[in-house]
Amino acid sequence: MSVDASIALLAWYAVDKRRLPWRAEPGEVPDPYRIWLSEIMLQQTTVAAVRPYFEKFVTRWPSVEALAAADYGDVMAAWAGLGYYARARNLLACARKVAEAHGGRFPDTEAALRALPGIGRYTAAAIAAIAFGRRAVVVDANVERVVSRLFAVDEPLPAARERLYALADRITPERNAGDFAQAMMDLGSAVCTPRAPECGRCPLASCCTARAAGTQSLYPRKAPKAPKPRRDGVAYWLEHDGHVRLVRRPAKGLLGGMLALPTDAAPAEARWREAGSVDHVFTHFALTMKLLCAEADSRPHEEDAIWWPIASIGDAGLPTLFARLAARGTEWREAA
Ligand code: SF4
Numbered sequence: 001m002s003v004d005a006s007i008a009l010l011a012w013y014a015v016d017k018r019r020l021p022w023r024a025e026p027g028e029v030p031d032p033y034r035i036w037l038s039e040i041m042l043q044q045t046t047v048a049a050v051r052p053y054f055e056k057f058v059t060r061w062p063s064v065e066a067l068a069a070a071d072y073g074d075v076m077a078a079w080a081g082l083g084y085y086a087r088a089r090n091l092l093a094c095a096r097k098v099a100e101a102h103g104g105r106f107p108d109t110e111a112a113l114r115a116l117p118g119i120g121r122y123t124a125a126a127i128a129a130i131a132f133g134r135r136a137v138v139v140d141a142n143v144e145r146v147v148s149r150l151f152a153v154d155e156p157l158p159a160a161r162e163r164l165y166a167l168a169d170r171i172t173p174e175r176n177a178g179d180f181a182q183a184m185m186d187l188g189s190a191v192c193t194p195r196a197p198e199c200g201r202c203p204l205a206s207c208c209t210a211r212a213a214g215t216q217s218l219y220p221r222k223a224p225k226a227p228k229p230r231r232d233g234v235a236y237w238l239e240h241d242g243h244v245r246l247v248r249r250p251a252k253g254l255l256g257g258m259l260a261l262p263t264d265a266a267p268a269e270a271r272w273r274e275a276g277s278v279d280h281v282f283t284h285f286a287l288t289m290k291l292l293c294a295e296a297d298s299r300p301h302e303e304d305a306i307w308w309p310i311a312s313i314g315d316a317g318l319p320t321l322f323a324r325l326a327a328r329g330t331e332w333r334e335a336a
Contacts, residue, residue, distance in 0.1 A: 013183035068099035077317025090118025138181035142188025148220035237329035243307035270294035
């Protein structure tokens with residue numbers, strides 16, 4: 001990409017950039033905490049879904065030190081519904097590491113950022129460029145799409161990922177790497193969209209290979225996806241005296257660290273009745289979870305049991321799958 005195209009892109013960005021709550025306005029100094037938090041939340045998640053969570057987190061924990069001091073269960077509950085829960089565990093681990101090992105200041109190099117929990121190549125590059133103005137190659141799905149069209153890359157994703165990274169590296173300027181990265185992301189989000197790119201208002205149109213050939217819609221090429229495997233499971237709604245039994249799932253694994261209904265094995269001997277099922281799609285498989293419901297005669301004494309008031313089950317911070325199952329459980333008790 002020529003210097004002129006890069007200048008045109010930055011000029012477009014200055015006028016048309018998205019207003020996002022984690023972004024610094026002109027004249028403001030970027031806040032690494034807000035940029036890191038937003039980048040973790042935005043992994044696999046849309047801007048629209050992230051906005052309310054971001055606002056909730058920065059209101060409750062306005063600095064990395066405040067987040068580092070937060071209770072584990074509070075953070076997991078605040079994250080509930082945003083998905084990919086390993087991010088929430090790593091978020092807290094990272095905040096604590098920054099507070100303890102770095103005096104509450106995020107390191108400003110990609111290498112040091114990548115040494116922190118939950119920060120991979122993309123996130124380290126985004127923080128280094130956007131928060132600290134360092135030259136770093138920032139490639140998310142939007143940038144991959146723009147670059148694949150600019151250079152008409154015929155190799156399909158995901159195999160093309162390294163080539164797209166190398167091409168993005170080639171066009172990333174030495175200066176203004178943070179603005180350049182955000183401009184490319186915004187261009188992919190607002191102009192170079194997946195279905196109908198608006199090439200007529202694109203600042204990079206003059207150097208776009210796909211546009212010249214009229215083949216924009218062919219890129220990025222993607223290898224066909226294998227269908228997701230299906231799995232079945234059972235969850236248990238056991239209630240007693242207006243409370244339902246919950247468990248905290250093991251830290252590692254699916255929905256790790258989250259509050260949930262018990263699964264796999266019935267938590268007590270009882271007259272279990274079926275109350276329908278819920279379908280949920282995870283990254284690597286699709287799950288159908290059957291719900292069995294029962295009322296316990298007494299509350300068994302168990303060390304790890306959490307008996308949550310059913311009237312405020314919405315405040316338990318259940319992940320989406322279990323929130324939907326809990327809604328079924330509530331319907332079951334109302335019908336019983
Ligand atoms: S000219 Fe069209 S296809 Fe090429 S980068 Fe711009 S919007 Fe995308």
